[in-house]
Amino acid sequence: MSSRISISRPPGVSYSPDPHGIGNSRSPSGYRAADPDNPVEKLQYYAKQIEDYVEIYSQPLRPHLPAIGRFLIIVTFLEDSLRIITQWSDQLWYLHKHRYFPRGISHIFLILNVITMLVGSGAVVTKRHTEYAVAGLFAVVIIQGFGYGLIFDMTFFLRNLSVIGGLFMVFSDSMVSRKKLFAGIPSISENDRRKYFLLAGRVLLIFLFLGFIFQGTWNFGRAVLSLFGLVACGMVAVGFKAKWSAVFLVLTLSVFNVAVNNWWSIHSAHPARDFLKYDFFQTLSIVGGLILLVNMGPGGLSVDEKKKSF
Template sequence: METTLIRNYKKWSPIIARTFLVATFIEDSFRLILQYDQQRRYMVNVRAYNSFITFLFLWFNIIGQLGGSILAILKKWTPYTVLCLSLTTISQTIAYGLVTDKLTIFRGLSVTGGLLLLLSDYFVKEKTLFAGLPEIDEDNKSNYFRLAGRLLLVFLFITQFFSSLNWGIAKIILVLVTGVGCILIIIGFKAKETALFISLFLILFDLCINHWWTYRLPKRDFVKYDFFQILSISGGFLLLANMGAGSFSMDEKKKSL
């Protein structure tokens, strides 16, 4: 029998998951607004972009990330929202010269996995076809995007593996927990429970390790970046916990036995 707490959790957890998922985009859009002159000088003087290109780049990322995040939380225009947020990630990776940075690439793939889960949730409820995609029913589209989202989310494990060469106790615990959990999510075994556990574990880990509000500049910005990146990835896992692994999983195969 459902308690009031469980009913409230089911009601609010999808909204919380989507908010966490886009947290890194919201934080970055405010960072660009507050540091606009500094970012503009960096792009012009260091990256050697002209003023017009810099203007377009900065405002595309400010408007795209903030507007896309709000639409994602509200579940409005989901396909275009996911495309917009993905393009901001790609544009920043290229513009800041981070194409060869493993940590940036892996974290970006993890967040992209969460965005694909948003698409999966959209196809469950909407009857929309995109040009260029195979004309398959909406349930199958949802499952394909959910599978891709699951696989990309596990890049979190690779992210943590490459993020530091300083292997302390906290680092070892994080890698072990996320490693085992990601294997279970890849094969789709106890996916909801595993995703919920990893999400809660990451949030707790994030609060304990990446407490950026206690640091001074410039270190604060680096720790703050890590905090919101991991918060977004935890939102992706929480979204997966709400949705389940889909048809391409051991959980679904067990139901058919």
């Protein structure tokens, strides 16, 4: 049997829903606090709302973002290693017939590429000797561009600039980790270096989207997406609302990657399959760099950081 207990309030004592003053008495920021006739304040309100939603819904994933970003950045190197191994004779034939590599040199070229990509990728994921791993993978990007004769191909050039930007983000992330390990030791010069690497990484990451704009046929949907993408790229480059812009680019590139670079739908014997597969994993790597940007922020050389000083 249940009983209902009522507690009467003494006369003259008013009821307070927050007797200890724990609640926040300040008026909430938002559209009601803004001038409804001012379009700038409206835009600031909606931008703030989007940032709040990004912060709220990214909280469960936030501890895992560095690992996800690092893994996505190195998947293009893992895929490239596997492709060289499984297509060894085709790779040698191309280097001999089209790039005029001597036979011994072509073997050494492929072996060094595979070893560097596998070892460097493993080091990036495990966070061991990250600086050397990033340097090795950076060298692979440059050497392959010259070795395969693609350095002057605009699409290849822009994509690989973005991959290099992702590697810079990994290097910046390793500086953050190292700073946490040695929190009591001042490292002014390292903080300065990290700011410049973050700036370079932000700027280079956006070149993939620029390559997307320059290639393909145009229609209304593509024009609208390109316009928003260009705005987001500019915001990432200057570090203004960089996290929101990076999230937008992550979502846009992910949808575009699955819809356009769907290599799994192409027959294994079709020559377009390898090209789509290469583009798919390179785009994943750049998405990984943007995820690291979402996690770390734009760094000291950015509009967002300067605004904190005022």
